[in-house]
Amino acid sequence: MTLLQRFGYYLGGFSIGLVILAFFLNGKKVSCSYGPDARVLKNIKSKKMVYSDSVLLLMSSHNIDTSNINYVLKKGDINFSKSDTHKKPCSIYSVEGDFNEKELILSIENCDSIAKLLNLSIKE
Numbered sequence: 001m002t003l004l005q006r007f008g009y010y011l012g013g014f015s016i017g018l019v020i021l022a023f024f025l026n027g028k029k030v031s032c033s034y035g036p037d038a039r040v041l042k043n044i045k046s047k048k049m050v051y052s053d054s055v056l057l058l059m060s061s062h063n064i065d066t067s068n069i070n071y072v073l074k075k076g077d078i079n080f081s082k083s084d085t086h087k088k089p090c091s092i093y094s095v096e097g098d099f100n101e102k103e104l105i106l107s108i109e110n111c112d113s114i115a116k117l118l119n120l121s122i123k124e
Contacts, residue, residue, distance in 0.1 A: 036080070037077055037078045040078055040093060041073055041074070041076070041095070043110065044073060044093070044095075044108055045070075045073055045074070047115045048114050048115070049114075049115050049116075049117060050116045051116075052116065052117060052118055052119075054119070055117050055118070055119065058122075059120065062122055064104075064120075064122075068099050068100075068104070069104075069117065072095060072097035072104050072106060073095060075097055076095045076096055076104075076106070077096055077097065078094065078095055078096075079094045079095075079096055082094035089111065089112075090109045090110060090111040090116075091109070092107060092108065092109050092110070092118070093108050093110055094107055095107075095108060102122055102123065102124050103122070103123040103124075104120065104121070104122060105120070105121040105123070106120055107120075
């Protein structure tokens with residue numbers, strides 16, 4: 001058996017395996033959150049979000065609603081240099097993301113059962 005035939009058999013089996021995986025995993029809520037950003041953001045999104053009074057006031061004055069915050073939590077990045085990840089009992093994370101040509105910076109306190117949005121900064 002030549003190298004070209006082996007390569008052909010390999011690609012054939014690999015493609016059949018991909019089709020089978022796509023068939024079985026179709027419609028499943030499978031996520032690949034392997035990076036530190038993705039794991040922390042997934043953890044924050046899985047909890048009940050509580051907003052501080054100052055953040056609610058700022059959100060209402062700039063026409064920002066909770067869907068905008070959820071979008072930043074989905075598409076944003078965590079700035080670990082500005083975060084306090086070892087604070088007990090709740091870590092504080094700085095999440096940065098763009099929405100409608102504005103840069104939103106969220107300061108989120110991540111506790112065991114809730115996540116509290118402490119501060120919101122807007123850069124235009």
